Amino acid sequence: xxxxxxxxxxxxxLELDVKLQQPVTPVGFLVLLLVIVMVMFYxxxxxxxxxxxxxxxxxxxxxxxxxxxxxxxxxxxxxxxPHWFRRTHAxxxxxxxxxxxxxxxxxxxxxxxxxxYTGWLFxxxxxAAILLGxxxxxxxxxxxxxxxxxxxxxxxxxx
Numbered sequence: 001x002x003x004x005x006x007x008x009x010x011x012x013x014l015e016l017d018v019k020l021q022q023p024v025t026p027v028g029f030l031v032l033l034l035v036i037v038m039v040m041f042y043x044x045x046x047x048x049x050x051x052x053x054x055x056x057x058x059x060x061x062x063x064x065x066x067x068x069x070x071x072x073x074x075x076x077x078x079x080x081x082p083h084w085f086r087r088t089h090a091x092x093x094x095x096x097x098x099x100x101x102x103x104x105x106x107x108x109x110x111x112x113x114x115x116x117y118t119g120w121l122f123x124x125x126x127x128a129a130i131l132l133g134x135x136x137x138x139x140x141x142x143x144x145x146x147x148x149x150x151x152x153x154x155x156x157x158x159x
Contacts, residue, residue: 025111025115029112033108033128051146054146055078057077058079061078062079082146085146109121112124
């Protein structure tokens, strides 16, 4: 729905000086923002479930590694994820979300400004700030759960 309502600015990307006659463009941008943020929250729920299963898998790895008579950890998939997350995955994710936020906020704001929808521009900026800020806060809660588990593992290893 939102894509259909915002198609005109996408189709006329090179004609930014032309005033669009459709008042549904700002509403379309808001609908797209809402749909995108809903998908982002759904993805966050899946990531939380993944971290839960990763935590359970770490317990299984500890039991299996305890049963192996060697000093080296044979199973280290779940236990290695937090380090990999910090060293590699988080850097890529930060870059992706920086570009993604610039596109999801910058492009609609530029179109709204160039088309003279200044009131809608501030509505869109406010909605984007609230929704994307709420998503970022929830994402940090999920990430914090991973870091807390890693801290507990470090305490257990030092005992």
